[in-house]
Every structure is written in structure tokens, then in C-alpha cells.
Amino acid sequence: MRKIMFVGRSEAGKTTLKQAMKGETISYHKTQYINHFDEIIDTPGEYAETKNLAGALAVYGCEADVIGLLMNATEPFSLYPPNICQSSNREIVGVVTQPDQPKGRGYVMTPPPVKVY
Numbered sequence: 001m002r003k004i005m006f007v008g009r010s011e012a013g014k015t016t017l018k019q020a021m022k023g024e025t026i027s028y029h030k031t032q033y034i035n036h037f038d039e040i041i042d043t044p045g046e047y048a049e050t051k052n053l054a055g056a057l058a059v060y061g062c063e064a065d066v067i068g069l070l071m072n073a074t075e076p077f078s079l080y081p082p083n084i085c086q087s088s089n090r091e092i093v094g095v096v097t098q099p100d101q102p103k104g105r106g107y108v109m110t111p112p113p114v115k116v117y
Contacts, residue, residue, distance in 0.1 A: 001039050005061055006095075008070030009079050010045030013097035018042050019027070035058050048079060066091045073098045 006014040016102055018030055018040045019026050029042050035042040047053040060093065069080055085092040103110040 001019035002065040003039050005041035006068045012070040012072045031082040068093050070095045
């Protein structure tokens with residue numbers, strides 16, 4: 001099986017996606033460190049958001065076959081710079097998380113701003 005590393009800002013859904021892919025019970029769990037002992041490398045959002053910690057992502061990215069860039073559909077802007085895929089020698093996949101969610105008193109399914117755009 002190929003090894004994938006999930007990268008994204010805090011609360012993008014990296015750990016939830018990992019739990020779903022492994023068939024685990026979905027529960028909130030704040031990732032405090034890079035979990036790299038499995039076929040899915042789960043990273044804390046602070047590593048992608050902080051310049052001083054971003055170097056660790058490059059190091060652990062060498063262990064992965066695929067890099068998954070997660071982006072929450074409700075984010076107002078992208079964490080990733082243009083041409084980020086060309087700066088990696090690994091396969092890159094984009095994953096958009098946070099699908100339509102019920103809002104308001106009537107719990108009407110409302111699409112995130114990125115989907116509307």
C-alpha cells in the first residue's frame with residue numbers, strides 16, 4: 001500500500017479523514033505531533049501554518065508516496081501558494097473537506113462559500 005501524508009491548516013479534517021479511511025470511529029482528536037507509524041501520516045495544522053515548523057513537513061514528506069493537501073471549503077483563502085505542486089517530487093492530490101452542512105433553525109443544507117463561488 002502506498003503511504004500518504006495529509007497536510008493542511010488546523011481543523012481542516014486531516015485526522016477525521018484518516019479515521020474514516022481506516023474504518024475507525026470518528027471522534028475529535030487534536031493531533032499534537034506528526035504521526036508517521038502507519039500508511040497515513042497525520043500532521044498537526046500548526047506545522048503548515050508556522051514557518052519554523054514547516055521544515056518538518058518536508059522531512060516527513062520524504063517518507064510518503066503521496067502528499068494530500070487538505071483545504072476546508074469554508075476557508076476564505078488558500079494556505080498553499082501557487083505552483084506548490086511543482087515544488088514537490090511526490091504525487092500531490094487535493095482534498096476539499098467540510099461538505100454542505102445544515103444551518104439555521106430549519107437545518108437547511110447550505111453549501112460552503114467556496115462551492116457557491
